[in-house]
Amino acid sequence: MKLHWKKTACDRPDPYLDWEFRTRRKPNPDPWCSVQIQIRPLRSALESLYELQRAVDEGYVPDHDVPAEAFTIRMSDDERTLLRGWIKALEGPKPPKIDEVDMQFFIYRKETFIYRGGRFRDPGFYRSLFVGPPIIGLQFNDFNPQPDPTSFEPSFLAATKVAIGIIDDGIAFAHERFRDRRMVSKIAAMWLQETEKRSPADNAVVFGRRLMHDEIKQLLQESKSEDRIYRKVGATDFGKTRAYNPLAARVSHGTHLLDLAAGGGRGSEGVSILAVQLPSVATIDTSGLTMGSYVLQAVRMIMTWADALSEAGKPIPLVMNFSYGLLAGPKDGTQYLEKALAGMVRHRNKRHQNPNLTRLVMPAGNSYRTRAAAKLELKKEVETLDWVIHPDSAATNYVEIWLDTGAEGKPGQAPVEIWLTAQDERTSPPIRPSEGYIHQATIGGGPIAGIYFDRIQHGKSVRELILLAVNPTVRNDDCREIAPSGRWKLSLRNLTGTAITAHVYVQRDDTPFGYPRRGRQSYLDHAGAYDRDPRTGDYRLQRDGWPIRYADTLSSIATGSMNESDHVIVVGAAEASEGHPPSDYTSSGPTLVRSGPDCSAFADEGNALWGVLAAGTFSGSAVKLNGTSVAAPQIVRKVADELRAMAHPAADSPDVPVGINSAVTNPVTIPIDPPDPRLGKYIFRPRSDRHIPRRRYPAVKEPKEKRRR
Incomplete structure (x- = not known):
């Protein structure tokens, strides 16, 4: 066998997307891609915002697209509402100060109009920051002439003290663990991002389906089983070609993690859940090529929902869990998805002038060996x-x-x-x-x-x-x-x-x-x-000095500097055994700018089947999963408790410190000094949940019976 090498010009500015384009088996004649854009120039942003609004309303970019096409650009209603809000604010007598993150939006474009000669083919009023791969089988929902933004019931606004966001696959939103003591759902909003199915019931999102609290409440009242609910809304669909239906399985990753983060039991009162279920095509492509654009839109949507929950008063605290990871990247905090996620979290804190308002919790990774x-x-x-x-x-x-x-x-x-x-x-x-x-x-x-x-x-x-x-x-x-x-x-x-x-x-x-x-x-x-x-x-x-390494194995989207802020928390996994060693798989630092995870939680319990017990897909079931993705939501619950206590302190309680650095003094943590490159500064030890008993090993020895005389 002989490989024949040839040098040729790239067709895409991103090498991953270029290779995807070159090796397509069945090219789609004119596919759609998601695009994160930056308005330019910032000094005269109002004119550019006018042009973007006009393009979205008319369906094409003037002097750039061919008007004969049905439409070549789309934007969700929440994004359109945000766009109109900035136009109104900048038209006012005292225009607010804006920065780059303020002027970033998510649109959908036909691939034909995105690239030219290996570069982005951008119009004068925006530049492309990040483009996802073509979305196969995408069917858009109908276009609303007037945008229909997200809103919540007044009673739900008053009851919410803290919001927990989750981005995952297989989130069983009808599960009993996500209901309060009155058996009313705690899920304020959910976006089912599955792309191959358009939803005539909701045109506010460009694709997929949005489920609001009142609709989930009605589904629970009218349906005889959780399975019927999932089939009714299209969360399980065996009639179409789909990679996987996670809510039809006994175990679902998102359900297990959400139970650990916000499931029923201690500390779940006043918690509103904001969920985005990623499409199966994004989850099964573990290289991250497909995932990035969906995740960024998911974080944007969750933050939009959290701000909508804050309309009745001051902004509510928000803690998000994203338990995915990548192996390759610069590992210095500059990988685009990592940098964009951290920037979005930091920007919400800055916009509301509260450094303790928003947190993102991520796993360290499972690639140690x-x-x-x-x-x-x-x-x-x-x-x-x-x-x-x-x-x-x-x-x-x-x-x-x-x-x-x-x-x-x-x-x-x-x-x-x-x-x-x-x-x-x-x-x-x-x-x-x-x-x-x-x-x-x-x-x-x-x-x-x-x-x-x-x-x-x-x-x-x-x-x-x-x-x-x-x-x-x-x-x-x-x-x-x-x-x-x-x-x-x-x-x-x-x-x-x-x-x-x-x-x-x-x-x-x-x-x-x-x-x-x-x-x-x-x-x-x-x-x-x-x-x-x-x-x-x-x-x-x-062997020392040989190239293969166990160090420097942290997930490449969890490697940012630990010195800037604790708005992004990286979590490792520990065993609940004597000495609390790192789990065999949990990744290790140091990287170029991070010494290791910030902290850890127990992800392996029991004598035989290791893992942590939490909810299965359907109510009444419990399953075991392990991994740093299981450790992360335990920290989400802890941080949510701290943020809620700080935002709503009791009259007789002292100030509650927030952040990873203060947790070493907490009685439910095990401090590590000096910090471990695989475990961080401390190990979080959660309290037992009455619904799911915790197991530790080795087992406590029972006292020997006295011999009978």
Whole structure:
């Protein structure tokens, strides 16, 4: 076998999207994509806002689109309401100060009008910040001439003391654990983002379906079973081709996590739940290519709902849980999804002039032993790693190489030379990647592997990225050609006179729990990377100085600086055993700007089946799940209690400190000094819930019976 390499210009500014475009099996003639845009110029934003409003109302961008089309741009009613609100405010006698986040909006555009010549084809009044991949099978809801924004019942506004937001899949909104003592639902609003089904019942969102509290209340009264409710609203639908129906299974990830964060029992009074259920296509694509645009819109929607709940008085506190993770990225807080999420949380606090108003809780990741991270010190010698790609893997495999060069290098070209050799090849040609181009490899047909290069600047710092992409090893509906499986060789040589540090990360491509198998996680390997562990007898003990690393394995969207603020909280997982060690899988710091997670919670309990008990999909059931995603919602509940106590203090209670730094003095926490790179500053120990008993091990020994005489 021989790979034939060819250099060609990129068709998309983002390498992930460029590879998706090149390897499509069945190109959609004119698909739609979600776009996060930035109004420009900010100094005269009002004119640009007028143009955006006119384009959305008319359905096309004047002098940019072809008016003969039915429509080429769409925006949800909540976004349109926000747009009109800013226009009205800037038209007033005292226009408010605005910043970049204020002037960001989410729209939908046909792919034809987004790109041109490998760059964004933007009109003069906005620039594209982030574009998602084409949404296959998207069916828009009808267009409302006048936007219909979200509103809540006055009684619900008065009762809400704190809001808990969750972004996940499989959220069983009819479950009894999400009702109060009167059996009335605590869910204020929910957005079912499933895209292949339009909803004639709700035109306020562009796609999917929105469920408000009064509708959920009516469904609970009229329906005989939870299953009928989910079928009625389209949350389970076996009549159409869908990757998975999580609410038809015994275990659903979102239900389990929401029970830990806001389920019935202690501390749930006055809590309103704001939920967004991601579409199955976003969850099963663990590389993050599909997920990002849905998640950003979900956070935007939850914050809009939280502000609507605040109309009767001062803004309510909001704690959000997003228990997803990625393996590859810059790991310095600059990955776009991570930076955008942190910026949105920080902006809500700034806008309401309250640093303790909004928090986002995220898991540290479960990749400690996945062999997905390595570090190479590149000098004159060629450094080589093995990249093992499994057979029968229907997901694209990616590796990101981040270079800390310490030198500028040649403009437009990588400072290193790279070889990417398939298992059956003797050698491949040396390649020096260039900006704006792809080196793609073929075996007679379409591309099966590609190499990209990009220089990314944030302020004065510059980092260089090399992205490697290899097609699935089994045919699927998304890809034209399959790649050979096996042990690929990845070799790097420094072309400069200065030492270069290369951080190598394999992107996540496994299959989420419960979903039909799609991807199989590829991993890095090296002949001398491991030793025999004398305690366990296996060969997972790392050798010092070898490239494969267990450190620097934090989720790439949970690596921002710990010194800026505690508005984003990263949570690790601990075992509820003697000594409280880290769970075997929980990821570790340090990264470039973060020493490790902020804190941890117990995610493994019991003598046999490890995990944490919480609600199953249907009322009356309890199931066990583990992982840092299970630890995170326990911290959500704790932080929500603190924010609520601070916003509504009792007359005889002292001030309640808020944030991760104060929790070490809390009696339900176990302080760690010095902080652990896998556990953080403390381990949270939740109190038992009457509905679900907590189990610890080893079991307490019973006193021996006295011998009978």
